[in-house]
Amino acid sequence: MRDFILNHSSDSIYTLGVIIGLLLIRLILTTTANKVGKRQGINLARVRLMVRYINFLMVFIATFLLMFVWGVKAEQLSLVFSSVFAVIGIGLFAVWSILSNITSGVIMFFSFPYKIGDEIKIHDKDAPLEGIIEDIKAFHLYLRTHEGELITYPNNLVLQKAISLVKKDAFVDDGSDSL
Template sequence: MIIKKVINIILSLIFLIITSLIWGVKQADLALFIGSVLTFVGVAFFAQWSLLSNITCSIILFFNHPVKLNDSIIILESKDYVIEGRVVDIGLFFVTLETKESGKITLPNNIFILKSIKNITNEIKISNDNV
C-alpha cells in the first residue's frame, strides 16, 4: 500500500512537471510559487501548533494543576523579575491574573504551565490557622 502511494505521488509530480513544461511555465515563476506555498503552509502549521498547545495546557490546568481560581500566586520569571497576583480566570487559551500594580495580566496557558509558580494562598491559610 505504501509503495503504491509513493509511486502515485512520484507519477503525479512527473505529470505536473511535464505539463508545466508543455505550457511554458518558467522555472523562476514555478520556484517562486512553490516557495510561497511552502511558506504559507509552514506558518499555518506553526499557528496550529500554538493553538493546540494552549488548548492542551488548559485541559492540564483544569484537571491537574494545583492553582485554582482566586488563588494568590507568584510566578517566578527570573531571579530579579516576579509576577504576583490573584488568578481571576482560567480560559481555553489564557490565564488571567489580577495584580496590584498593573491591573490584569493575561498569560498563555502553555507559558503558565512552563513557569515556576508559588501558591501563596495556602501559606496565608496556614499562617491564619496558627494565629
C-alpha cells in the same frame, strides 16, 4: 424507498448502534468531567469548556465510524483524512502555540493545583509576576496584580514556569463577571 430500506437494513442498525454507543460514551465522559470539576472545585466555565472538547471528539469519531459503516473503503478514508489533516497541519503550523495553549488548558483542568481566587507568584527569570487568578480560559490565565493591572498569561507558559501559592482564595467570587 422500500428497496433502500431492505438493501441497507444492516447499515441502519450499525448506524443506530454507533450513535447509541457514542452517546453513552459521551454521557460517561461529560459526567466524569462534571464530577471531577465539582470534586476539585473547578470553575463551571472550565467544566463547560471540557464538555465542548468532548463533544467535538465524539463528532469526529462518529463521522469516522459512520463513513466506515456506510461503505467508504479504508483507502478512501485514509485519503480523505490524510488530505484534511495535511491542510489543517499546514494551516496550523503557523499557529502551533494555539494548539499548545489548548492542550495546556486541558492538562490544567485536570491537574492544576491552583484555583480562581488564589494569589500566586509566577517565577519568571525576566519579570516575576504576582497576583490573584481571576479566570482560567482555554488559551490563557487572567492574573490581577496588586496594582490592579490585568495580565493574560498563556497556559503553555503556566505549565513551564515555577509557581508558588502566596495566599489561598485571596477573594471570594460573587458570581459577577468583571471581564
